[in-house]
Amino acid sequence: MGTRTVIPFGPQHPVLPEPVHLDLVMEDEKIVEAIPSLGYVHRGLEKLAAKKDFNDMVFVSERICGICSFIHSMAYSTAIENIMKVEVPERAQYLRVMWAEMSRVHSHLLWLGLAADALGYESLFMHSWRVREKVLDVIEETSGGRVIFGTCKIGGVRRDVDAATLDKTLKMFDDIEVECQEIVHVFAGDPSVHKRVAGVGILSKDDAYALGAVGPVLRASGVTWDARKLGYAAYGKLEWEPVVETGCDVPARVLVRAKEIFQSIGLIRQAIKKMPKGPVEVRVTGNPNGETIMRVEQPRGELVYHIQANGTKNLARFRVRTPTFANIPPLVKMLPGCELADVPIIVLSIDPCISCTER
Amino acid sequence: MKLGMPGMVLRSAAKKPATRRFPAEIRPAYSATRGHVAMDIAKCNFCTLCQLRCPTGAIVVNKQEKTWQIDRMRCILCTACVGACTRKCPTMETSYAPPVGERRESLVRFTQAAVPGTSPAGEAGRA
Amino acid sequence: MSDEQSIELVERSQVSAKAAEFKAGGWRLVQISSVPTLGGQEITYSFDKAYRLQSVRTTVPNADPVLPTITGAYFAAFTYENELQDLVGLKVLGLPLDFKGNFYRKAMNAPLTSSNPDGKAG
Numbered sequence: 051m052g053t054r055t056v057i058p059f060g061p062q063h064p065v066l067p068e069p070v071h072l073d074l075v076m077e078d079e080k081i082v083e084a085i086p087s088l089g090y091v092h093r094g095l096e097k098l099a100a101k102k103d104f105n106d107m108v109f110v111s112e113r114i115c116g117i118c119s120f121i122h123s124m125a126y127s128t129a130i131e132n133i134m135k136v137e138v139p140e141r142a143q144y145l146r147v148m149w150a151e152m153s154r155v156h157s158h159l160l161w162l163g164l165a166a167d168a169l170g171y172e173s174l175f176m177h178s179w180r181v182r183e184k185v186l187d188v189i190e191e192t193s194g195g196r197v198i199f200g201t202c203k204i205g206g207v208r209r210d211v212d213a214a215t216l217d218k219t220l221k222m223f224d225d226i227e228v229e230c231q232e233i234v235h236v237f238a239g240d241p242s243v244h245k246r247v248a249g250v251g252i253l254s255k256d257d258a259y260a261l262g263a264v265g266p267v268l269r270a271s272g273v274t275w276d277a278r279k280l281g282y283a284a285y286g287k288l289e290w291e292p293v294v295e296t297g298c299d300v301p302a303r304v305l306v307r308a309k310e311i312f313q314s315i316g317l318i319r320q321a322i323k324k325m326p327k328g329p330v331e332v333r334v335t336g337n338p339n340g341e342t343i344m345r346v347e348q349p350r351g352e353l354v355y356h357i358q359a360n361g362t363k364n365l366a367r368f369r370v371r372t373p374t375f376a377n378i379p380p381l382v383k384m385l386p387g388c389e390l391a392d393v394p395i396i397v398l399s400i401d402p403c404i405s406c407t408e409r
Numbered sequence: 410m411k412l413g414m415p416g417m418v419l420r421s422a423a424k425k426p427a428t429r430r431f432p433a434e435i436r437p438a439y440s441a442t443r444g445h446v447a448m449d450i451a452k453c454n455f456c457t458l459c460q461l462r463c464p465t466g467a468i469v470v471n472k473q474e475k476t477w478q479i480d481r482m483r484c485i486l487c488t489a490c491v492g493a494c495t496r497k498c499p500t501m502e503t504s505y506a507p508p509v510g511e512r513r514e515s516l517v518r519f520t521q522a523a524v525p526g527t528s529p530a531g532e533a534g535r536a
Numbered sequence: 537m538s539d540e541q542s543i544e545l546v547e548r549s550q551v552s553a554k555a556a557e558f559k560a561g562g563w564r565l566v567q568i569s570s571v572p573t574l575g576g577q578e579i580t581y582s583f584d585k586a587y588r589l590q591s592v593r594t595t596v597p598n599a600d601p602v603l604p605t606i607t608g609a610y611f612a613a614f615t616y617e618n619e620l621q622d623l624v625g626l627k628v629l630g631l632p633l634d635f636k637g638n639f640y641r642k643a644m645n646a647p648l649t650s651s652n653p654d655g656k657a658g
Contacts, residue, residue: 089640106464379612
């Protein structure tokens with residue numbers, strides 16, 4: 051047994067866009083233990099629910115995460131609608147699916163770019179983000195915002211999208227799909243990517259399930275679980291199957307996310323084609339009274355909203371468990387036994403979103 | 410066509426750049442783009458409905474002084490005020506508000522002229 | 537929603553045994569959350585198996601804010617339990633990774649307790 055050294059990793063590190071700290075206990079170049087430390091960007095958004103009207107909390111929930119913004123507002127709105135027994139018009143359900151999947155495409159492209167950057171593959175990073183820019187343009191054209199959609203509200207969506215724009219969206223996604231195929235081809239087939247990540251960051255199927263991993267991390271370890279199968283919004287009416295890989299390592303996580311881009315594009319097409327005409331919102335009156343635990347699938351995994359309302363305009367409890375929070379214990383499990391040089395890409399492989407973890 | 414990275418690089422070299430030379434070349438805004446809230450102060454009756462609906466408290470309406478003030482840094486462009494107004498005074502424009510150097514420059518105050526419609530509505534940053 | 541949900545109320549002392557039962561049954565820990573009530577906290581443990589959500593709820597009085605850990609069954613619970621210590625001010629007994637109130641850097645202790653409704657720091 052060699053001498054043990056503790057190397058601090060983060061909170062500021064070139065590969066991390068957000069602050070998370072790991073104490074890496076090393077034996078030579080091998081990690082024997084990793085101790086996580088969070089909490090650098092705790093914002094107290096759960097407490098804000100005691101001050102804000104529950105209708106205004108949609109805007110707060112949308113700002114919990116800058117990448118999966120729409121899915122947060124959708125989860126919150128659906129949770130309140132479940133409590134208040136509000137029936138949301140069907141067109142709004144399909145529009146929610148469309149926007150949620152757009153946000154998934156842009157999140158996964160962002161992640162593929164960051165992963166390429168962590169591998170030192172700068173040109174692949176640039177190309178991923180070039181394509182992501184086109185997705186952001188479609189998002190802006192349909193919703194009015196590039197990152198914060200601002201379109202979800204309790205009882206439906208705030209704006210309708212006309213038929214011409216929907217047609218244009220379909221055409222744009224045809225182009226985006228072709229360009230994504232090229233990028234994914236590089237990720238899947240490039241020998242330099244393969245040599246760098248193959249067999250790195252192993253998380254076995256049993257460990258993934260026992261440690262409560264969610265999203266692409268769970269599915270890359272061979273567990274079929276996708277919260278969209280719960281059938282919220284219009285997901286129950288669309289045809290799709292969760293993407294599952296059995297590699298259990300970093301390339302498997304890359305592949306899951308890459309395949310989910312095409313799955314999402316397929317879902318956007320289905321949602322636009324099946325979208326019925328009609329109103330996009332219903333008027334919601336009164337205050338919610340009741341409790342619900344709402345689960346939706348974010349690009350990073352399962353998101354849980356536990357909301358308890360007591361009949362006043364402020365919620366009694368607004369609790370958010372984001373996917374990265376659930377993926378911290380699996381990350382701690384993945385690291386021991388790895389080389390120090392692999393730590394950045396392993397940390398990145400769970401797609402950490404620290405600000406939303408700490409709310 | 411799947412040629413991997415060499416193919417992508419060669420094709421990109423032949424194409425024009427994917428980026429724009431901002432600010433010399435500005436992308437036209439989409440009709441849906443939420444840029445900034447504009448105000449037609451001449452039509453306003455100072456009912457304060459927009460102030461009540463604003464989730465961030467960016468709007469301050471003063472009935473006595475006949476002023477309508479928005480803090481552009483607080484505004485999250487949610488269009489709540491646009492939807493709340495019965496007289497359609499605030500509107501969402503597609504152009505972005507200009508950048509500011511200091512926090513107080515983001516306060517924009519509109520004052521209604523004594524007789525509505527006789528003089529153009531003034532817009533002035535508060536000092 | 538096809539999301540089936542049910543909540544079972546248990547005594548505080550049974551929490552660890554209950555978690556071990558769920559673990560043996562092949563359930564996945566989804567979340568642990570707290571809701572402030574008059575004079576205490578309601579702690580909800582949610583588990584998932586094949587898209588079914590089952591929750592277990594226990595109450596912890598403010599006078600005796602102690603909770604046994606479930607990390608024996610679910611190691612991943614250490615994040616949630618540290619969060620409870622930080623935001624609600626509980627003392628979780630037997631935590632393998634105890635951050636001792638430093639899991640989150642915050643301006644005040646236990647911001648989510650009912651005794652502190654306005655949330656003012658300090």
